[in-house]
Amino acid sequence: MSFDPASYSPTHFLWDFADGVATITLNRPERKNPLTFESYDELRKTFWSLDETYAVKAVVLTGAGGNFCSGGDVHEIIGPLTKMDSNGLLEFTRMTGDLVRAMRACPQPIVAAVEGVCAGAGAILAMASDLRIAAPTAKTAFLFTRVGLSGADMGACAILPRIIGHGRAAELLFTGRNMTADEGFAWGFWNRLSDSVLADAQALASDLAAGPxxxxxxxxxxxxxxxxxxxxxxxxxxxxxxxxxxxxxxxxxxxxxxxxxxxxxxxxx
Missing domain, CATH: 1.10.12 (Lyase 2-enoyl-coa Hydratase; Chain  A, domain 2)
Structure with a gap:
């Protein structure tokens, strides 16, 4: 189902549209932009809808307040998950996987503009984007093992090794440690590092939007x-x-x- 990108007004993140480029901004800066059940779902529906929203030619995905995304909200997601039955847990993990599936399926190139914290599901959102630009101070962590979960989350075991190689992906997914911006650039996770992340991401998206x-x-x-x-x-x-x-x-x-x-x-x- 398509929508009018000029008038689209989502509830759980900011949306801006100009000259063929849509900018999605995760907007809970006081908490470093964590995701909730509702924002997962709305992001998933938005990316699925982009398949038929032809006015959008490219997408920039970023976060407000100097951070990208700190992952799933500890109180609004992690806590409730500990109380769910197996059916509820599987429904949730399938929904989060659907968000990655929607990002990969939408025809528009997605450019992630990353500053500050990029952790857990936030690291997955960057990973699932087509191109990634980061600030030199960005810290990225696939920290699932730190909360007792596997690194096999939202396609990480399939997609991350393709970007940075099996051994490097295995280290990050087993340890949950921070990947520095310099490491990420050297390993090919970041396409470039920039002191003007959002401006450069939007410029790149504009170039793509003007292309074929x-x-x-x-x-x-x-x-x-x-x-x-x-x-x-x-x-x-x-x-x-x-x-x-x-x-x-x-x-x-x-x-x-x-x-x-x-x-x-x-x-x-």
């Missing part, structure tokens, strides 16, 4: 899909996907612009 949006959506889809198949199958998948991109008007616009020695103006069709 159908082609970006195909790139995002194939980046995920091709992890699961042999190279021979991936080559066939890419041949079919690229042939479809060659039928877009943006592809023809690009050729005409280059032939005229002009910069192409993409329109997402």
């Amino acid at each position: 949006n159908v082609a970006h959506a195909v790139t995002k889809k194939q980046l995920d899909a091709e992890w699961h198949v042999p190279v021979e199958k991936a080559l066939q998948m890419e041949a079919e996907a690229q042939a479809l991109c060659m039928e877009t008007k943006d592809f023809h616009r690009a050729y005409e612009a280059f032939a005229a020695k002009q910069k192409p103006v993409f329109q997402g069709d």
Whole structure:
């Protein structure tokens, strides 16, 4: 189900939309922006809805007050979880996994802009984004073992090793220790470090929004899909996907612009 991004007004986070870029801001700065049952659910529904919200070309995900997200709220999530039966617990873990699934399924590139604390489910939100920009002081921790849980949470055991390698992911998921910004950059978790995180993330998102949006959506889809198949199958998948991109008007616009020695103006069709 699509929605009007210009008038969208979520309850549990801030939403801003301009020039094709939607900015989602987790907004509980007094608690370092923890998630609640309600914010998990609203974020999940929002990202699912982006699949048909064509006016949104790229998304920036950030947090208010100098921190990204401290994970699940200790009092509003962790406490209640200790009192749930097995069915309730499984319903919750499936919902949190659905948020990652929705982020990976939406066609828009997601740029995480991370400052300060990025922990637990907050680290997962950064991980599930397509591109990640961090402040040099950002501290990231997949701290599930510190509360007696496994590192196998919200796809971490599948996605994190793909980004930083098995050994590094195993260390972070077993120990729950902080990954410094310099480590994260050296390991490929952060695409770049910046002293102007949000501005740089929005500039990057704006560049993506001005690009060939159908082609970006195909790139995002194939980046995920091709992890699961042999190279021979991936080559066939890419041949079919690229042939479809060659039928877009943006592809023809690009050729005409280059032939005229002009910069192409993409329109997402």
